[in-house]
Amino acid sequence: MSLIGLTKGTDLEKKIDEMWKGEAMAAAAYHAFAIVAKEKGLLELSESLMKIAADEARHGGLYAALNGHTNENLSETLSSMANGEISASEQIKELSNEIHKLGFEEAAQAVKAAAEDEYGHGTLLKELVEKYL
Ligand SMILES: [Fe+2]
Ligand SMILES: [Fe+2]
Known part of the structure; x- marks a missing residue:
């Protein structure tokens, strides 16, 4: 079963939209924390925060796809x-x-x-x- 647009038009649409935007913001926030850590010389912490950011970006994509904010x-x-x-x-x-x-x-x-x-x-x-x- 395709995930695309699955929750669009359902009672979950609004919640999923909030999740999409929240995850996109979180991706940027973790990347910004990674810059802070790098500037403090904490390079491994910075790398780990960038990996979390990549996860959040991926989650954002999932929610965007579920609500059909994409194009086939x-x-x-x-x-x-x-x-x-x-x-x-x-x-x-x-x-x-x-x-x-x-x-x-x-x-x-x-x-x-x-x-x-x-x-x-x-x-x-x-x-x-x-x-x-
Ligand atoms: Fe997430
Ligand atoms: Fe780009």
Whole structure:
């Protein structure tokens, strides 16, 4: 039985939506704690917090899928996501420049690395659509 949209339209829909958003927030929160731990030199703690964050992101995906916040037309959706990632990458590079202008060089570099990740997601998604869909 497919999980997609299973709880949509049921009495659980609202609760599952709250879980989806809560898990997404938790994923970011644990990654932020991981940055705190890293800055304190607690590298193993930081690694463990990132693993918890990955679990929370996965849980968020489960709840999103259960309430149908996804699309089964992977070719169309992932192609469109690819373009979104690439244009986000440009905007985030701009943000990195703005942070650089404030004189926060380390933060600017970290945000620039995020922009490069987004670009990489875009090109990878294009390759994956080509290869599998
Ligand atoms: Fe969770
Ligand atoms: Fe991305």
